[in-house]
Each structure stands twice: as C-alpha cells, then as structure tokens.
Amino acid sequence: xxxxxxxxxxxxxxxxxxxxxxxxxxxxxxxxxxxxxxxxxxxxxxxxxxxxxxxxxxxxxxxxxxxxxxxxxxxxxxxxxxxxxxxxxxxxxxxxxxxxxxxxxxxxxxxxxxxxxxxxxxxxxxxxxxxxxxxxxxxxxxxxxxxxxxxxxxxxxxxxxxxxxxxxxxxxxxxxxxxxxxxxxxxxxxxxxxxxxxxxxxxxxxxxxxxxxxxxxxxxxxxxxxxxxxxxxxxxxxxxxxxxxxxxxxxxxxxxxxxxxxxxxxxxxxxxxxxxxxxxxxxxxxxxxxxxxxxxxxxxxxxxxxxxxxxxxxxxxxxxxxxxxxxxxxxxxxxxxxxxxxx
Numbered sequence: 001x002x003x004x005x006x007x008x009x010x011x012x013x014x015x016x017x018x019x020x021x022x023x024x025x026x027x028x029x030x031x032x033x034x035x036x037x038x039x040x041x042x043x044x045x046x047x048x049x050x051x052x053x054x055x056x057x058x059x060x061x062x063x064x065x066x067x068x069x070x071x072x073x074x075x076x077x078x079x080x081x082x083x084x085x086x087x088x089x090x091x092x093x094x095x096x097x098x099x100x101x102x103x104x105x106x107x108x109x110x111x112x113x114x115x116x117x118x119x120x121x122x123x124x125x126x127x128x129x130x131x132x133x134x135x136x137x138x139x140x141x142x143x144x145x146x147x148x149x150x151x152x153x154x155x156x157x158x159x160x161x162x163x164x165x166x167x168x169x170x171x172x173x174x175x176x177x178x179x180x181x182x183x184x185x186x187x188x189x190x191x192x193x194x195x196x197x198x199x200x201x202x203x204x205x206x207x208x209x210x211x212x213x214x215x216x217x218x219x220x221x222x223x224x225x226x227x228x229x230x231x232x233x234x235x236x237x238x239x240x241x242x243x244x245x246x247x248x249x250x251x252x253x254x255x256x257x258x259x260x261x262x263x264x265x266x267x268x269x270x271x272x273x274x275x276x277x278x279x280x281x282x283x284x285x286x287x288x289x290x291x292x293x294x295x296x297x298x299x300x301x302x303x304x305x306x307x308x309x310x311x312x313x314x315x316x317x318x319x320x321x322x323x324x325x326x327x328x329x330x331x332x333x334x335x336x337x338x339x340x341x342x343x
Contacts, residue, residue: 033291042080043068045068049303050301057307064087065086084109087102093133109121122153122158133155140153145171146168149165167187171183193242203242209233210231213230214229215254216257217257223239230253251268271300277293295315312337312338316336317334
C-alpha cells in the first residue's frame with residue numbers, strides 16, 4: 001500500500017470512528033423500567049389533580065371537599081385540611097402557600113400549608129378546574145371550565161389582574177416560552193391559545209382524531225405539547241407551528257399528562273384500563289410510547305416527584321363497573337395513592 005493510500009485509509013477510519021462515537025453519544029439513554037409498588041392509604045372521597053412540592057417533598061391531592069397532604073420525606077404521614085366546594089387543582093406556591101380551585105362556589109382558596117388554615121378566598125369564573133403557577137410573574141392561572149375564561153391572579157395582592165375569554169369546556173393549561181398559553185378544550189376537541197402577557201386570544205389548534213382532551217403537558221426543550229384524549233389517543237402538537245404532529249395510541253380513561261424533563265419522558269395515567277403509558281420524548285421521529293405499566297383502575301391523574309422520578313397516582317377500589325357516562329363508586333376505606341417507581 002502506498003503512503004497516500006495509507007493516509008487515506010487512516011483518515012477514513014478516523015472519520016467513521018468519530019461518526020460512530022457521535023451517534024453513540026447522541027443516542028437517547030434507555031428508559032428506566034417503571035413498577036407499581038407500595039400504596040399510601042388516605043381518607044375516603046373523590047379525587048382529581050395531584051401535585052408534588054419538590055422543595056418540601058409534600059404530595060397534595062385535591063380530594064373531594066378537602067386537600068390531602070402526604071409527607072413523602074417523613075414516613076408518608078397523611079393529613080387533610082380545608083373546607084372546599086369540590087376541589088379540582090392543587091398548586092404549591094412560594095412561601096408555604098397552597099392554591100386550591102373550588103368548583104362549586106367559583107372561587108380559589110389559598111392555604112397556609114404549615115397550619116392548614118385558609119388565608120384567602122378569591123372569586124374567579126364559572127367552575128374553576130385546572131390551575132398552574134408562573135414563577136416568572138408571580139401569577140396563578142386558573143381555567144374556568146364552564147365559563148370558558150382564564151383568571152390570572154396576582155398571588156402577592158390576592159387579586160384577579162386579568163380575565164381572558166376563550167370558550168367553555170376548558171381543561172388543563174400550560175405556559176410556553178414568550179407568554180404563550182395553551183389550554184385543552186374538552187368540548188371542542190381543540191387547544192385554545194392566548195398571550196398571557198397581553199391577554200390577546202390566538203387561533204385554536206384543531207386536534208383531529210382526539211376526542212375529549214383533558215390532561216396537557218409541555219416539553220419545553222422541543223416545544224411539543226402532549227394532550228391526553230378520552231378516545232385512547234395522545235395528541236402531539238408542535239406549539240410553535242400550532243400544528244398537530246401525530247396521534248399515539250394509549251389506554252382508556254386518561255385525565256392527566258405529566259412530563260419528566262430530566263429523564264426525557266412523559267406519562268399518561270389511564271384510569272379505565274388501569275395502565276400508565278410511558279412516552280419517550282426524544283425518540284427518533286418524535287415522541288413514542290415505549291412502555292405500558294400496569295397500575296390500577298381509577299388511577300387517571302398523578303404527580304411526579306422530580307427528585308427521584310417516582311409517580312403518585314390517586315385511586316381506590318370499586319364494587320362494580322359504572323353506568324354509561326358515570327364513574328364507578330369507590331368502596332369505603334379503599335382510597336390510596338399508588339406509587340410507581342423507576343428502576
């Protein structure tokens with residue numbers, strides 16, 4: 001072999017080696033295996049959204065007319081507080097506060113989490129349901145389902161500072177970069193959009209093939225929305241282009257979508273089938289279902305502990321299947337939070 005040929009061969013080998021190394025380095029890490037394990041018992045009552053405060057490691061569950069708190073750092077100690085007219089959302093706030101939506105009296109309640117004492121009651125729109133907190137502005141954002149409005153609350157002054165009128169049927173909402181608000185509309189099978197800073201309403205995003213979207217999550221890295229649909233689909237949406245990208249097949253009866261940004265996964269708990277679908281956010285070609293974890297019937301919402309990747313799914317046991325259009329009745333003394341751990 002000539003000197004020139006040898007140099008060409010060495011250069012080619014180095015190039016191929018570098019490409020292989022880059023491919024390996026850029027490949028997504030395999031998703032951990034998730035297993036449903038222990039159960040944390042709690043008081044009877046219906047349930048809706050749940051949320052973990054990562055700073056205090058307290059899990060909060062909207063639990064009928066009260067909030068149930070579980071101390072994850074200290075032996076899963078359970079207590080309940082509040083007198084709420086149908087709790088839907090629980091949102092930890094800075095300074096040891098908790099915001100709870102109260103659907104049947106059209107208010108938002110603020111609680112001191114140390115004492116469990118209610119410190120404020122703020123009037124909002126008709127049937128407040130989902131809510132979230134924007135740390136950048138100090139505002140809480142509340143979706144009023146029947147009223148079709150969004151109430152923006154200044155937490156410091158405890159006042160509504162803006163009301164954005166969308167459409168009735170609002171479910172979960174998320175905030176993307178640049179103040180872009182996206183809200184699922186369960187009745188219209190679309191995502192409503194608005195600018196949270198100015199209050200300007202934008203065009204809706206049609207979710208063709210998705211019926212009854214409820215849970216909504218945002219992957220901030222890719223600017224993708226994941227919407228949980230009642231007909232056993234998850235709609236993946238390009239938030240920047242306002243375009244439906246794909247539909248994933250999931251279980252029946254979802255009511256939440258959860259993103260674990262650190263582990264590059266999303267989760268949809270499906271209460272009718274009793275499964276938790278795991279979605280890889282960085283899969284080739286876009287988000288893909290990579291696992292389906294057996295959970296329990298009724299586990300339709302949940303909360304992520306970002307510190308260790310565990311998920312907490314409220315549920316109960318049931319005596320018989322529900323009649324059409326209704327949820328089954330829970331057996332007394334069976335409410336619990338199912339813990340799903342990564343391994």
